[in-house]
């Protein structure tokens with residue numbers, strides 16, 4: 001993309017409405033714009049990041065044989081009356097009426113809709129297990145939308161739902177999802193710690209949250225310091241083996257880690273004093289096992305081995321996709337701007353033409369840019385070098401290819417690594433190969 005022709009409205013001033021760094025940087029770097037309280041438009045750069053995060057999630061969910069679907073955002077109140085949650089959900093639910101005065105709502109989550117879909121289609125134990133997921137917008141009329149996309153009213157969620165014949169196989173799916181989540185967060189370039197959590201309005205009796213540790217997080221967390229060092233994916237776990245998955249989950253959940261609501265003082269005091277860590281975290285994922293709560297309340301059965309009907313066991317598994325954009329920035333920035341992990345960066349590199357209008361510089365930049373225009377942002381603006389450097393740091397591209405007049409005529413560009421600040425000279429012919437391979 002050529003910066004001179006793009007819709008990337010960066011801001012020099014610090015936006016007054018933004019209280020935390022990620023929100024300020026998302027506005028300043030031109031990723032999003034607020035349209036009304038807690039509701040955002042995603043601009044080209046922000047959308048690229050959102051898509052890259054979604055695609056990593058997709059690949060990892062597909063890897064465990066979860067199947068992607070796409071359900072509507074608008075649901076009928078009738079569906080929620082069947083589970084008994086329509087009245088219970090309260091003012092967070094956005095309720096809508098259509099022209100026939102039928103009651104609708106903008107989905108805050110999809111347990112009812114998926115349970116109904118499942119009930120219409122699956123009749124026998126032979127068709128179990130099923131794991132379905134979607135990446136779809138949700139609406140929750142939050143009392144206090146804040147921190148930009150971190151606590152929005154409209155937000156993008158990956159929500160998965162599992163259906164199993166019994167408790168044991170439901171747990172296997174639950175553990176498999178934990179493993180998938182650890183892989184997802186690792187690939188996103190962030191450390192998210194699984195912690196015991198409350199089940200809230202989703203219900204059930206087994207609930208884990210995945211939290212990115214950050215001082216601006218909304219959840220208070222208590223955990224054993226060994227978790228700061230733990231490399232969960234160092235060992236290869238066979239996700240087809242229920243025993244291996246269970247053993248993995250047990251090891252994972254031995255060190256104490258809990259959010260505020262389920263903090264257990266006795267267990268906490270059993271952690272050696274010097275290893276106790278109290279801090280804050282951003283909840284980027286939340287998984288639930290709730291057994292037959294929805295299949296029972298909505299009267300959904302399938303026939304078992306013996307021909308008799310039974311209620312399938314369920315779990316649901318969420319990831320805050322749009323929240324992750326803010327959370328990644330909270331975890332990866334410095335005083336100059338964003339530092340994107342390569343896996344989610346909107347562009348692999350920015351080409352900084354320090355002398356736009358100069359024949360040699362323009363030619364070198366064009367040649368580099370045209371080699372991979374989808375993955376490169378070309379700063380071809382008639383701006384001072386200082387402005388280009390500052391914007392490149394602000395936007396956080398992993399690499400900056402700096403093209404100056406003297407180097408360009410000698411066949412050399414300067415390459416800056418955003419994360420380390422390290423600079424080196426590279427020949428024009430090798431620079432793209434180097435960046436694409438790193």
Ligand code: 5CA
Nearest residue numbers: 109151152155159283284285286317318320323
């Ligand atoms: N049905 C279940 C899981 S599929 C569910 O709704 N879980 S949840 O309520 O915990 O939401 C899943 C994830 O969505 C959360 O972990 C969080 O990362 C994200 N999320 C929740 N509320 C918001 C919000 N207001 N703004 C942005 N992200 C949110």
